[in-house]
Amino acid sequence: MEKSLLRLTTSGSVDDGKSTLIGRLLFETKCVYEDQLAAVHKASQKKGLAETDLALLLDGLAAEREQGITIDVAYRYFETPKRKFIIADCPGHEQYTRNMVTGASTAQLALILIDARNGVLTQSKRHGFLVSLLQIPHLVVAVNKMDLMDYREDVYNDIVAEYSAFSEKLDIHDITYIPVSALKGDNVVDKSPNMTWYQGFPLLKYLESVHVAADHNLVDFRFPVQYVIRPHLDFRGYAGRVSSGTVRVGEEIAVLPSGKTSRVRGVTTFDGELDEAFVTQSVVLSLEDEIDISRGDMIVRKNNLPEVGNRVEAIICWMSEEASSESTAYILKHTTKNTKAFISKINYKIDVNTLHREQAGNLTLNEIARVEIRTAQPLFFDAYDSNRATGSFILIDPHTNLTVAGGMIRSASRDLESVTAASLDQHIARKSSTNVTWQSLSTARRKREDRQGHRAAVLWLTGYSGSGKSTIAKALEKRLFDMGCSTMLLDGDNVRHGLCGDLGFSDRDRTENIRRVGEVAKLFFENGALAICTFISPFREDRDFVRGIMEPGRFFEVFVKCDLEVCKRRDPRGLYKKAAAGEIKQFTGIDSPYEEPVHPELTVETDLESADQIVESIIGALREKGILGG
Amino acid sequence: MQSHTVPYLKQLESESIHIMREVVAEFKNPVMLYSVGKDSSVMVRLAQKAFHPGRFPFPLMHVDTGYKFDEMYGFRDEFVKSIGARLIVHRNEEWIAKNTHPLSTGIDKCCSYLKTQALLEGIRSNGFDAAFGGARRDEEKSRAKERIFSLRDAFGQWDPKNQRPELWNLYNTRINEDQTVRVFPLSNWTEQDVWQYIKLENIPIVPIYYARTRKVIERNGIIIPLDNVPVAMGTDDENALKDLDIQEMSCRFRSLGCIPCTGAIPSEAKNIDDIIAEVAAARKSERENRVIDLTSDSSMEQKKKEGYF
Structure with a gap:
């Protein structure tokens, strides 16, 4: 038979005998070498310990050995003729929740130790909660130090009863309890003669035989x-x-x-x-x-699609010393995709010890919360509990590049479910049919649209400074106004004075600037207006973000194309000159890039056409798409 | 019905391939550190697999101290040619010219100049942003704590207390200016796995992994072969071996490094199956004969903090 692989995670503190247990597993399977043991002997003597401290075997960093604590996840390997095991050995204290989440993320089985003398402590419950959260398929609760409780069945039964009652509140599918003594070796490798009342497997035998092949999702390709x-x-x-x-x-x-x-x-x-x-x-x-x-x-x-959307509900674990911020555009990595993402809402955070839900304005290190995430590009995902690989993501701080959170997707955000489904339909429909129906139109807007005789839309003019965006926008607004349309013009310079007066021109601030404008444009849109926005908006992801929050078919990206040299020559406000002189930093086209739209709804070229011609072609496009009547 | 259980070696293989493809997709200029040893051989095979039917799109770099075994140089050149890979050999010529040697310069300093500095310089001068290394977590205690994607600062230094969380198989490949990443696709492999895989895949390895009779001396409890006396002793003086107890024994190398600092182990293992049986029965770890790990309790962690891979 082929040897299989089992990844497990253990968490606990030195006191409950975790190190002794792992040390014993390694030792009994002959996976500790003499020279490694000798090194531990030497270190124990140096610390003035009477006996060799096996825990030292497990601590890899000098600081850990000096302080006698476990700081980070360590990976251990042992094997038997049947299986190869990878242990992610995690520190158990609450301050290491992020390390536990890290270790648990790849585990198929979790091993929690309970000291028989102390019974079920808060820590054991917290670990159970993380097992449930990370959806580790199997949980083994080893009730350790049974030797110190005279191997009494009633002690074991009480602990099992208490933990079972607690775990019913959680989403754990498979729990196995094993009474052990790691120190004496009872029920670790061989069945203990001291606990004949226990009918199950000893620990190693259980680890060798637990069926894990079925844990993979074999259905959804x-x-x-x-x-x-x-x-x-x-x-x-x-x-x-x-x-x-x-x-x-x-x-x-x-x-x-x-x-x-x-x-x-x-x-x-x-x-x-x-x-x-x-x-x-x-x-x-x-x-x-x-x-x-x-x-x-x-x-x-084709007939088994994941969900598609720009908004997801997720549980995230915050892993950074720096608190979360709703105005930061994090980089979200999901499967092989990277996209910008905001934590748009924190629904509640969860006290890992009591499981109580609390309100929160932001998240700090080790906090776990249910949040709403909005992404620039749509994600193709499944709920984490049905598919770990397509339901998980990490968030990266764009400034420090640190991994700041790990997330598990619960579902698409409810209020947009219909829209995201429709957007997928539309994608598929482009090739096949066109029976797309919009169900999520807000009633108020629809009534306004009916009364005013045109549909609401956002016209997003993007291009270099001096490309002619403002000129076109003004002419376009006047033309639409004359036609009796409800309009609103949002201009880069104007919002910079008020709404976005606190922002500079770093990449991060530019992203935030566009996010705010996008949200404002959406409000006018909901009010039935044709919102015309003129922003250099050099980054594709930022523009895609605005597109993402709009209804499909109502966002018109208008690429105002003009040769950069022409823009520099025009230089209506002398900005290029200042940028060239170094007076303005990070100026698009000078020392900051412009990412051209890939699939804009419309491209207009101001060095080839007049403003009037361009306005007419935009009006034509709006008619064609049914935004403006006949 | 077809079974969907994947044997563990194939799972490890698949994970390593995934890691390599992530690096190539997300970094600008990756390189694979090639030490000529068994782990490097496995790593190269995995790279061939990851990009088949294309070629792997990065060069190999051998950080050479000049103190490797002749068989290693011969094998290296032959092997690289046979697979059509591009090889960069980087040496710290300045310190090699100064006759840096563990016996005269000191073990830690020699390692620092000829390996760590040469590695950093090789990475810097070629503008590499990611370097694959064949290190495994079962090798050494500080490596057990290291991430698969190990972030290094401008000086190649590892900061063990500030490692990024590494969740699922979502690797954070973003780095700041001047930072680089060492990537260890064999992190979850053990010595036994490597040998099993070499057997399964019929991967060519340097012949000095096999036992033969060699002249040796013992130095600080380590068996040092005398295949190359000037390098082993750090001197051309013909009298260097005078008064030393030279023995002949059947031995082999369990892990490969520089001649003066790599001990042999007594062994009769003449083929892969012998080696696998020997490794399975071994009571001592793979690096017990690596002098560089033995200078203190935290020697590897210290070296990594200074930029060693």
């Missing part, structure tokens, strides 16, 4: 594209690791976000072509049709 491999013109393959499910050669697939469909032509590996790729395998897929696919896209089955 998800293949986030990692990298495109193109060794020569005849081969274009999509490298990735199957997150869940299986796919066979010849099966029909869909690609997100484009919604295009094709069939699997081949599953390529170094070791030859396969008929099928399944969960955890790293393979290269090739398709029958030439489709534009890049990293961050996801290949799925």
Whole structure:
């Protein structure tokens, strides 16, 4: 039989015997070497200890050995003829919640120790909560130090009863209790003669036999594209690791976000072509049709789609010394996709000891909270409890580049569910049918739109300073106003005086500037207006963010294109001159980049057409899309 | 019905491939550190797999001290040629010219100049932002604590107390200016796994991993072979071996380093199966013969803090 792999996590403090237990597992499976033991002897003597302290074996950092504490997750390896085990050994104190979450994130099984003398403590409950939160499929509760309680069955039964009552409140599917003495070796490797009343397996036997193959999601095929491999013109393959499910050669697939469909032509590996790729395998897929696919896209089955959306409800664990901020555009990494994201709302934080929910303005180190996340680009996701790989994400601080949070998606945000579903329909529909219905229109806006005779929309004019955005916007607003339309003009300079007066021109502030303007534009939109926004808005992700919060079909990105040299020559407010002289820093086109729109609704070229011509072409586009009547 | 259980070696393989592809997709200029040892051999095979049917899109870099075994240089050049990879050899010529040697300069200093400084300079001068290394967590206690993506500052230094959390398989690949990353795709492999995989995949390795009869001396409890006397002794003086107890024994190397600091182990293992059996029965760890780990209780952690890989 092939040897299998089990990843487990242990958490606890030195006092409950965790180190002794792990030390024993390593020792009994002959995974501790003599020279390592000798080093521990030496260290123990140096500390003036009478006996060799096996805990020292487990502490890897000098600071840990000196202070006798465990600071960070350590990974240990041992194996038996049946299985290879990877232990993520985590410190147990509350201040190390983030380390526990880290260790738990890859675990298939969690091992919690309870000291039989002390019974169920807050710490054991907190660890149980994290097991439930991270959806570790199996939990073993080892009731340790049974030797000190005369191996009494009633002591064990009381602890089991108390922990079972507590765990009913949690989402844990499989709990096994084992009475042990790590020190004496009872029920660790061999069945204890001192506890004949216990009918189950000893710990190691249980770890060897627990069935873990079924823990993977084999149903929902998800293949986030990692990298495109193109060794020569005849081969274009999509490298990735199957997150869940299986796919066979010849099966029909869909690609997100484009919604295009094709069939699997081949599953390529170094070791030859396969008929099928399944969960955890790293393979290269090739398709029958030439489709534009890049990293961050996801290949799925046409009839088994993940959810798609820019807003998700998630539980996050905050891992940074710096508190969370609702105005920071974090970088969210989900599968192989990176996108900007805001924590738009903290619903509540959870006291990890009492499980009580509390209100919170921000999150600090080790806090766990339910939040709403808004992303610039849509995510293709599943709920974490049905799919760990497509339901998890991390947040990265764009300034420090530190990983500040780990998140587990619960669901799409309720209020936008219909919209996100519709947006996917629309993507798929572009290729097939057009039976898309909008159900989430706010009634008030619809009534306004009916009364005023035109639809609401946001017209987003982006381009270099001096490209002519303001000129076009003013002419356009006048024209729309004359037509009797309800309009609103939001201009970069104007908002900089008031709404965004506190912001500078760093990348982060520019992002925040656009976020605020986007939200304001949406308010006018909800009021039925044609909101015209003129912002350089150099970053694609920022513009996509605004697009993301709008209803599909109502956001018009207008790329006001003009040769940069022409803009510099025009220089209506002398800004290029100042930037060139170094008086203004981070000026778009001088020392800060402009990312051109990829698929704008409209591109207008101010060095080729007159303002009037451009206004007419915009009006034409609005008519064509049904925003303006006949 | 087809079984969807993946054998553990294939799971480790798949995880390593995923890591390598993440690096290539998200870093600008990665490199693979190639030490010629067994772990490097496995790492190169995994890179071939990760980008098949294409070639792996990064060079190999050998940080050479000049003190490696002749068999290693021969194997290196042959192997790299056979797979069509690009090899960069980086040496700290300045300190090599000064005859830096563990016996005269001191073990820690020699390591610092010829390995750590050469590595940092090699990374810096080539503008690499990510470097794959073949280190494993089971090798050494500070490595057990290190992330798969190990962030290093401008001086290549590891800060063990400020490691980024590493969750699921979502690797944070973002770095600030001047920072680099060491990436360890074999983090979760053990010595046993590496040998099993070499056998399974029929991966070529340097012949000095196999036992043969060698002339050796014992120095501080370490068996030092005399294949290359001037390098082993740090002198061209023909009298260097005078008064030393030279023995002949069948031995092999369990892990490879520089001649003066790599001890051999008594062994009769002449093929992969022998080695696997020997490793399984071993009562001592792989690095017991690595002089550089033995200078203090925290020597590896200290070296890593200074930029060692």
